[in-house]
Amino acid sequence: MVRPEYPAARLSDHVDTYHGQAVPDPYRWLEDPDSPESRAWIEAQNRLTEAYLSGLPGRDHFRTRLTQLWDMPRRGAPWKRGGRYFQWQNTGLQNQDVLQVADQLDGPWRPLLDPNTLREDGTAAINSHAAGPGGQRLAYAVSDGGSDWQTWTVRDVVSGQDLPDRLEWSKFSGAAWLPDGSGFYYGRYPQPETGEALTSATYGQTVYLHRLGTAQSEDQLIYARPDQPEWGFYPQVSDDGTLLVLYVTHGTRTQNMLLVRPLAQDGDFTTLTPLFEAAYQFVGNDGPLVYALTDQAAPQGRLMVADLRAPEAGWQEVVPESSDTLEAVQMVPGGFLLLSLHDASHRLALVGRDGQGRQDIALPTLGTVTSLNTHPDDPEVLLGFTSFLYPQTAYRLTLPDLTLQPLFAPTLDFNVDAYETRQLFATSRDGTRVPMFVVHRKGLALTGDHPTLLYGYGGFNVSLTPSFSVSRLPWLEQGGVYVVANLRGGGEYGLAWHEAGMLERKQNVFDDFIACAEHLIQQGYTAPAHLGIQGGSNGGLLVGACLTQRPELFGAALPAVGVMDMLRFQRFTIGWAWTSDYGSSDDPEQFQTLLAYSPLHNLKDGVAYPPTLITTGDHDDRVVPAHSFKFAARMQAAQAGDAPVLIRIQTRGGHGAGKPTALVIEEQADLLTFLSAQLQ
Structure with missing residues (x-):
């Protein structure tokens, strides 16, 4: 293995002071992705990565095999609105799924909305959609280049033509239709300053009512809290068309409020829940009886009911908490x-x-x-x-x-009967039982030398449940083992499981992942030289933290769109919302916790880190690419030995949602090529 010659990355003398402690940030200039210096660095890194990957065996095989596997007709589960059925469908290699509509469940189906026609390269995607009453109109939101920003348009379902309505500067919002189909509620933000849409912090969501055929400037303000710029709102109209329900959220914390008012009336909302006391999910209503799923006094969840005629009576239990997570x-x-x-x-x-x-x-x-x-x-x-x-x-x-x-x-085009799934349980550092799913060819001999890919996330109450992905099939075909770890910080075992991986307890998540890796080794599935780790977003943070804490434990690392700078994440776009899980460097105690595991700040000169391929998108406005840029530059400088540290930067790419099939196949082929070369 020959050490790559990494592109030069200027070291600045920038230093930040946090609560009296000086912290250098020599690659601060990479936070501007559009500066000439940053663009030159991006282009040089992509040239290096392309040259390295093109010299590895198997790249053409993986591209060909992934293309073959992906090229199969597939459909999502249909849904009904009024007398019409809707479903997403893909003939195989279309960059984006096509929305179809039919009058009967068995068809005939006809195309209604084809995102592939929006941009030639397939990088425009449908971010959200909602069919109106009777299925006569479809509100749909388009995001461009992977951005979270979305523009709403309305399509007539019968004619297939768009109405002139255009609603901009919306994100993290659906559309809730009025019962008569004359308009819908949606959330939007203030328009960013010119040139700052992909980087500036996003605050001040509001709820508006848009009437079809009117300009956005005429939309009616329904709810705003300028005194609470971090609050977010999500409107919902009850199935019977009598209630307007408003979810009130604060960042990414699971606790929320439910507000409700009769749809036919303007004026104040009735607050059905205390101030961010617990999570409440509106289920539906029988007239004045409102049902909600909540973890209030029930970490595993229970179903409750409240009477709008006597809201002061509070919630009554319908389905009690059980040992499973509802x-x-x-x-x-x-x-x-x-x-x-x-x-x-x-x-x-x-x-x-x-x-x-x-x-x-x-x-x-x-x-x-x-x-x-x-x-x-x-x-x-x-x-x-x-x-x-x-x-x-x-x-x-x-x-x-x-x-x-x-x-x-x-x-x-894959023999699923030749493979099996097992569930194993590792024991974390503090004795916690941590589950993981292990997928491999039947009859696998536990000889300790199988190439193994361990995937994790561990945050924001997200549960990793069994799911199918074409991209992992070639890995299995070549004798690889695929593992999904269910770490604390997720929602697999309810509120307590999530909270055990938050804030000052975040190290539990990394300990769980490391415990899963060690268990796989102890059980004879693999060895450190054959063990790769992968995760995206918060999972990218997971991979970054674990490879800095235990570099000798892994044979390869694939951190994707990761949160790598734990001292500055809250300064960009929606990053401030993650402080509910992470904490903030603005707090003296939380600063010390974050500094202790921040991947960027725990890279040390002269350490032999495992071969690493970092991936990000230059249009990612969820986790801005500066996280990956700075981490890559610092890791390349710190790396001892010849193991490669590469970064693959997708131009016109975002956080991942809506990425076109062609780009997904290219990226997944590169990841598999890199893994195979390092772990065999």
Whole structure:
């Protein structure tokens, strides 16, 4: 292995002082992604990475094989609005899925919205959408180049033509239609200063009502809290069209408030929940009876009901907390569907409107219900299901007999019967039992030398449940082992599991991941030289922290769009919202916690770090690319030995959502090529 010759990266003398402690930031200039110096560095890094990857064996094989595997017709689970059905469909290699519509569940289906026509390179994507009452209109939001910013447009479902309505400067928002279809509620932010849309901090969301056929400047302000610029709002109209429900959030914390008022009335909202006391998810209503899923006094979740005629009486329990995590509840005729997590995989059950008479619904295998599309008055339930070796499949669940009828299953050029999934449990440093899913070829001999990829996230109450991905199939075909770790900080075991990986307890997440790695080695699956780690966003932070804490434990690292500078993340775009999980360097005690594990600040000169391929997008306005830029420059300077430290920067690429198929295949082929070369 020959040490790469890394592009020069200027060392500035910039120093920040935090609570009396000086912290150098020599690559601060890389925070401006559009400066001539930064652009030259980006181009030089991409040339180096391309030259290195092009010299590795297997790149053409992975590109060809991924293209073959991806080239299969696939559909998402359909949903119904009024008398029409909608579904996302892809013929195989289309850059973006196409939205289809039909009058009957069995078709014929016709294309309604094709994002592939928006930009030739496929980098414009549908970020959010909502069909209006009767399925006559579709509000859809387009994001460009991977940005979180979205522009709303309205399409007539019958004619397929767009109305002139255009709504800008919206993000993190859906559309909630009025019952008569004359308009919808949505969230938007103040317009950023010129040139700052992708970097400046985002504050001050408001809720507006847009009436079709009017200019955005005429939209009616429905709710704003200028005294609380960090609060976010998400409007929802109840299924019966009588209530306007407003979610009030504070950053990414799970606790929220529910506000409600009769849709036919203007004026004040009734506050149904205390100030950020717990998480509340509006389920539906029977007239004045409002149902919500909450973790209030129930870390695993329970279903509650409140009476709008007497809100002072508070919430009453309908379905009590159990040992499983109640993740979602949907109203159906005469009862509720309960979606729960049991050791990080889904269970589905039906109960009556009084919470009694539970009936379990058999799912195809250990896996994940990806969508659950219902209506309180409709006995037809449309759902999606997947697992590691089970491609996304659409089903129709009929009530009350609870039979599952497959609607569409893709034909896969891969022998899933030759592989198996196991669930193992590691023991973390403090004795906590940490689950992980392990996927590999049947009959695997535990000889300790199998190339293994360990994936994790561990934050923001996000649960990693069994899911299917074409991109990991070539890895399995070549004898690789794929592992997903369910770390603290996620939501797999409810509120307590999440809180155990937050703030001053964030080190638990890294300890859990390291424990999973050590368990795989102890059990004979792999060895450090054959073990790669991968994660994106908060998972990129996970990979960055673990490779700096235990560099000898891993044979390769793939941090993607990671939060690497834990002292400055809150200064950019929506980063301030993550302080609920991370804390902030503005606080003296939290500063010390963050500094202790911040990947950027814990790289040390002269350490032999594992081969690393960092990935990011130059248009990422969720986790700005400066995190990856500065981490790459510092790691290249610190690296001892010849193991490569590379960064792959996708131009016109964002945080990942909506990335076109062609770019996904290219990126995944490069990751597999790099992994295979390092871990064999």
